[in-house]
Amino acid sequence: MRSPKDFFAPLAVGAPQPPRQIPVRPSRMIHFFDPGNEKMAAKVPDLAKKTDVLLGNLEDAVRADRKEAARAGLVSIAKATDFGRTQLWTRVNSLDSPWVLDDLITLVTEIGDKLDVIMVPKVEGAQDIHYVDRLLAQLEARAGLTKPLLVHAILETASGVANVEEIAGASPRMQGISLGPADLAASRRMKTTRVGGGHPGYLVRTDPIGEDLTEGRTTYQQDLWHYTVARMVDACAMNGILPYYGPFGDIRDVVACEDQFRNAFLLGCVGAWSLHPVQIDIAKKVFSPSPADVAWARRVIAEMGDGTGAVMIDGKMQDDASVKQCRVVVELADELAATDPELAAAYDAATKEIQS
Numbered sequence: 001m002r003s004p005k006d007f008f009a010p011l012a013v014g015a016p017q018p019p020r021q022i023p024v025r026p027s028r029m030i031h032f033f034d035p036g037n038e039k040m041a042a043k044v045p046d047l048a049k050k051t052d053v054l055l056g057n058l059e060d061a062v063r064a065d066r067k068e069a070a071r072a073g074l075v076s077i078a079k080a081t082d083f084g085r086t087q088l089w090t091r092v093n094s095l096d097s098p099w100v101l102d103d104l105i106t107l108v109t110e111i112g113d114k115l116d117v118i119m120v121p122k123v124e125g126a127q128d129i130h131y132v133d134r135l136l137a138q139l140e141a142r143a144g145l146t147k148p149l150l151v152h153a154i155l156e157t158a159s160g161v162a163n164v165e166e167i168a169g170a171s172p173r174m175q176g177i178s179l180g181p182a183d184l185a186a187s188r189r190m191k192t193t194r195v196g197g198g199h200p201g202y203l204v205r206t207d208p209i210g211e212d213l214t215e216g217r218t219t220y221q222q223d224l225w226h227y228t229v230a231r232m233v234d235a236c237a238m239n240g241i242l243p244y245y246g247p248f249g250d251i252r253d254v255v256a257c258e259d260q261f262r263n264a265f266l267l268g269c270v271g272a273w274s275l276h277p278v279q280i281d282i283a284k285k286v287f288s289p290s291p292a293d294v295a296w297a298r299r300v301i302a303e304m305g306d307g308t309g310a311v312m313i314d315g316k317m318q319d320d321a322s323v324k325q326c327r328v329v330v331e332l333a334d335e336l337a338a339t340d341p342e343l344a345a346a347y348d349a350a351t352k353e354i355q356s
């Protein structure tokens with residue numbers, strides 16, 4: 001661990017200054033595509049017009065014999081595409097794989113100026129981030145980059161979860177953390193074979209009425225990921241970085257996908273992964289505060305004046321703490337509205353309606 005005094009110093013001579021704050025840019029969906037898949041690659045220019053983040057995936061879901069093609073594909077796509085305001089991220093192969101070194105060397109050297117964030121899978125502890133941090137500094141210096149690359153960790157091992165606080169604070173490059181429920185389930189020896197989402201067997205049941213143990217007992221399905229997401233959110237908030245829900249593998253089940261994304265949004269996540277084009281609009285909808293919530297939050301802030309004291313609005317008590325809650329919603333809404341005129345208009349219309 002670096003001394004606190006050196007925390008923001010570059011790790012290699014000539015490397016750019018690490019960031020003091022993580023840039024705030026919309027990242028409601030991190031859209032995964034395989035850069036070696038011609039059909040997906042052809043869709044990138046159009047997807048760039050409707051996604052916050054496009055991620056060229058080099059790790060799991062790319063066959064071992066297609067790793068080099070995916071890496072080369074990402075280099076070509078990055079060079080040829082105007083991404084506009086959309087961020088370009090990549091997920092490199094895991095640190096114990098034979099591909100990751102070439103992933104990092106090639107991508108930073110060839111397209112380091114186009115990439116915003118490097119997603120690192122299967123992070124076990126701060127040592128993994130330190131390794132990537134130093135290597136990126138060396139490569140950035142060699143490539144003459146002026147903007148530091150940011151790092152995003154996937155929380156998908158039992159030891160990663162145990163060490164999530166130290167991972168979140170391991171480097172000033174840390175941009176955020178995503179839940180990786182499939183690898184995490186395997187690492188923990190959980191008995192679900194689903195990629196994210198709930199499980200009908202994970203439930204609580206109401207007590208029996210009388211002697212009959214079967215009649216009239218309601219069951220409620222529980223969220224398998226609640227503990228991990230909540231812990232990840234705290235670790236990220238504590239370190240000024242951003243938490244994300246990861247993948248929802250049942251592409252067909254757009255309803256449960258929306259539920260899982262919304263749970264994450266309500267708990268504090270800023271976005272989720274989209275694995276298929278159909279999940280892009282779900283994430284966009286869920287991770288943008290609703291116009292009604294924004295209008296309400298603006299009203300509370302306005303009626304609370306300097307933000308202190310207590311007032312009743314529509315029968316509900318508001319005080320200093322609820323104003324802070326409302327500011328979270330309004331600040332996010334303002335950030336999103338700044339680049340989305342449709343959303344801005346919807347927020348303004350709802351605010352006018354609540355005022356009239």
Ligand SMILES: CC(C)(COP(=O)(O)OP(=O)(O)OC[C@H]1O[C@@H](n2cnc3c(N)ncnc32)[C@H](O)[C@@H]1OP(=O)(O)O)[C@@H](O)C(=O)NCCC(=O)NCCSC(=O)C[C@H](O)C(=O)O
Pocket residue numbers: 032033034039040043057060061154156179180181182183184195196246247251274275276277
């Ligand atoms: C899941 C898929 C394999 C489904 O693909 P496909 O069977 O081709 O679906 P469709 O026929 O419905 O596709 C319609 C068209 O859309 C294109 N398409 C599909 N997905 C994408 C995409 N992600 N980006 C761009 N374009 C896409 C198809 O090519 C079709 O095109 P056309 O024929 O011209 O109309 C596929 O969606 C897929 O591979 N998705 C990404 C999977 C992925 O990245 N997985 C890794 C992330 S999850 C993970 O790693 C687990 C995590 O780490 C953990 O541990 O939890």
Ligand SMILES: [Mg+2]
Pocket residue numbers: 060121156180182183
């Ligand atoms: Mg994984």
